[in-house]
Amino acid sequence: MILMDGKSLSEKILDKVAERVKNLERIPHLAVILVGDDPASKIYVANKKKAAEKVGIKSTIIELPYETEEKYLLDKIEELNDDFDVTGILVQLPLPKHIDKNKVVTAISPKKDVDGFTPENVGKLAIGLEPYFYPATPQGIMMLLDEYGIEIEGKNAVIIGRSNIVGKPMAQMLLRRNATVTICHSYTKEIEEKIKTADILVSAVGKKIVRCKMGYKNSVVIDVGIHRDSYGKVTGDVDFDYVSPSCGYITPTPGGVGPMTIASLMYNASKIY
């Protein structure tokens, strides 16, 4: 069983991004909007800022109070769309309930949509065109799979979770690389049966859901979910001790997909359109 070291690959990628940024004609500028004071969101935003600094990308965090009206936020985004100096815009999710997330995401200019969440970028990915940006987490996972020389073509990929952030774009990206893709979610019956068919398993649920032996000893297990267990320990979707002896490759949590997501996001943020 080989541990897929996202931490060390992410550092290599961040070095490359830093090199790339150094050679750009102007400095990329990432604007991060944070609405409210969700503690997890604050940590994520701070980590993004830190990573941006590390690679030489300018970043501005725009903190807005929880009560911010949707209209105000949409106007803010419009302003950033029109601001030549700002090259990337990211709205930290989740947003307060009184704000329509989809409206907000859709308002971002596709050319500054470093998360790759706007309909135009999502649609281009789906129909086989080049989007301006690929969503960070699945893009980071593809980088990790390629780093370890994992064959994708013709393989059975099973994805658990169908979020717009991970599951659905992951499906598109694996499909593009000619995997046979199965998308599972909360309504899926006999999930263990599906897991056992996987050559490549990607779990992005946020609770301990993968606790069975894999069907193939060379299978690859990618654990995206991250949460704290009842002892306060950071853990993923996969019961690592139980699953790892039955597979060929597995990502640890932490140190697997998490750092790859940040590196992949910085790669996006270094692009200027």
Added chain:
Amino acid sequence: MILMDGKSLSEKILDKVAERVKNLERIPHLAVILVGDDPASKIYVANKKKAAEKVGIKSTIIELPYETEEKYLLDKIEELNDDFDVTGILVQLPLPKHIDKNKVVTAISPKKDVDGFTPENVGKLAIGLEPYFYPATPQGIMMLLDEYGIEIEGKNAVIIGRSNIVGKPMAQMLLRRNATVTICHSYTKEIEEKIKTADILVSAVGKKIVRCKMGYKNSVVIDVGIHRDSYGKVTGDVDFDYVSPSCGYITPTPGGVGPMTIASLMYNASKIY
């Protein structure tokens, strides 16, 4: 085994569309662009015109020679985008090889994109927003499934074929209705194993690929592919005689998905944004 009669449902839908069109404040106008003289394309375009007439939708066929330059076609689309009288634009595929299909599809205004193929409409479908139009074939299949009261939630849906026209949007639409979705294609290994897991099978390949017993006697078999066999007989992807005794529901070819696609397209063409 119940035969899913797309012919008769399509007539009911066309009647409803005609009723709807009668009550609209202005007459929808579908512009169909046909480049070159592919005989199959000519028949499809003629059928669309006939169906449009039947439901009271104005239609204009714009026939362009095979040699038409991409730039000319893109300008034509721009002109139709700006033409208030034209409410729907459809470019008959395939296009000549010297024209970039994706560029052409992307040029159509999403509000007139009755095929639902533009990145914005595809992206909205993928992220869970309402696109202006859903692609006709998968939308027609959903209508057929609903007409026969087929349960979708929690079912295993297996799709063979990953085209932008059928396979990929079908996956999104079934996923939205909470099916577990597997997408198979030319690189898929052990396709029979996948077929046998299907509660709902959708085959959209264009050659005789489904020739095994289904795994569940209540399974639903939707045959999208249409071609002529070596005797010149119109047939589908499914070996009907062999497969039909092993399933619960099946579409005939012809008379199944084909007429549903036309009815579904006319439903789209009756919408004015």
